[in-house]
Amino acid sequence: MLKQRVPLVLAGVAIAALFLPVIRGHANLWLLHLVPAQIFGFYRGARGALLLVAASWVLAIFTALSGPFHGTGPLVIISIFSLINGFLFEKLHKRSFIDELTGLYNRRGFIFYLDQHLAQAERLRIPLSVAIVDIDGFKSINDSFGHLYGDQVLCQVARLIKETCRAADVSARWGGDEFALALLDTSAAGALVLAERLRMHVEKKASLPITISVGVSIFPTHAGGKEELLANADRALLLAKKDRNMVVLEPDPSHLVPQY
Numbered sequence: 001m002l003k004q005r006v007p008l009v010l011a012g013v014a015i016a017a018l019f020l021p022v023i024r025g026h027a028n029l030w031l032l033h034l035v036p037a038q039i040f041g042f043y044r045g046a047r048g049a050l051l052l053v054a055a056s057w058v059l060a061i062f063t064a065l066s067g068p069f070h071g072t073g074p075l076v077i078i079s080i081f082s083l084i085n086g087f088l089f090e091k092l093h094k095r096s097f098i099d100e101l102t103g104l105y106n107r108r109g110f111i112f113y114l115d116q117h118l119a120q121a122e123r124l125r126i127p128l129s130v131a132i133v134d135i136d137g138f139k140s141i142n143d144s145f146g147h148l149y150g151d152q153v154l155c156q157v158a159r160l161i162k163e164t165c166r167a168a169d170v171s172a173r174w175g176g177d178e179f180a181l182a183l184l185d186t187s188a189a190g191a192l193v194l195a196e197r198l199r200m201h202v203e204k205k206a207s208l209p210i211t212i213s214v215g216v217s218i219f220p221t222h223a224g225g226k227e228e229l230l231a232n233a234d235r236a237l238l239l240a241k242k243d244r245n246m247v248v249l250e251p252d253p254s255h256l257v258p259q260y
Contacts, residue, residue: 099173101151102158110172110180111226117170117184118226121219128219129183129191132233133161133198136211136244138177150177156206164198180233188218188249195247203245213240214247222250 097109105113114130121128135141135157142150154177161171161179170182183191195214202212215237223229232250240248 102155102173104158104161104179105170105172107172107175107180110170110174110182113170114182114226117182118219118229121184124185126185127187127221128229129181129186129188129216130219130229130233131181131183131191131195131214131216132174132230132237133157133179133181133195134213134215134237134241135177136213136241141210153177153208153210156208156210157202157212160201160206161198164194164201180230188216188221191216191218192247192249199245199247211245213237213244215240215250216247217250 097105097112099106117128120126135153138150138153141153154173157179158171158173161181165171165181166183168184172180174180181194183194186194195216199212199214202210215233215235217223217229217233217236219229222232236248236250240246
């Protein structure tokens with residue numbers, strides 16, 4: 001992501017530099033006020049760029065009016081480029097978090113929002129459930145019908161996940177034929193209800209004959225942090241996959257941690 005940003009940030013600064021030559025014998029150094037807007041806008045998005053551009057306008061116009069040059073045309077142009085940088089950042093940011101095939105978040109996006117949810121759950125002392133979903137026999141589907149058919153299966157499951165989950169839930173393609181869900185303020189009972197609803201939804205409503213297995217882990221009941229939460233959900237998934245078409249909650253009492 002950083003490698004994608006640097007060339008565009010430098011390009012924005014270079015554009016600003018185009019308007020710094022001496023005009024009518026006086027250097028327009030006040031335009032340098034917008035160089036931070038270029039950088040800040042690209043790293044913090046369009047809203048950040050807009051705020052800093054507004055601040056730059058106030059400072060730059062004050063500087064310009066106190067000097068020999070009163071033109072604001074270049075300032076307008078640089079402001080536009082600063083805002084464009086902000087929109088570019090937001091677009092790249094969103095694209096880097098989205099799985100192109102299914103339209104769900106990808107692994108990077110899931111981890112990003114899981115970290116936010118974990119921090120919120122710890123701060124508010126509320127539970128956070130994580131479910132990992134696996135499509136049963138997906139390798140055989142790919143081998144028998146080809147990858148295009150396999151892609152259709154992935155899209156079907158993604159669509160049903162969207163239909164089943166709440167708006168506040170985070171759903172992602174975890175990798176291959178696995179999906180991940182982060183359910184904030186959801187207890188073990190609530191997570192099992194949602195996971196079972198999803199399992200039945202896939203079994204009954206998918207236009208393709210498929211089933212899923214789901215492993216569930218709860219913070220803080222089963223884990224005190226992200227890695228442990230994901231590992232325990234994965235362990236529960238392995239148990240569910242033994243019989244397939246099942247939902248399993250992290251079962252090992254030795255993994256329980258003290259509740260709040």
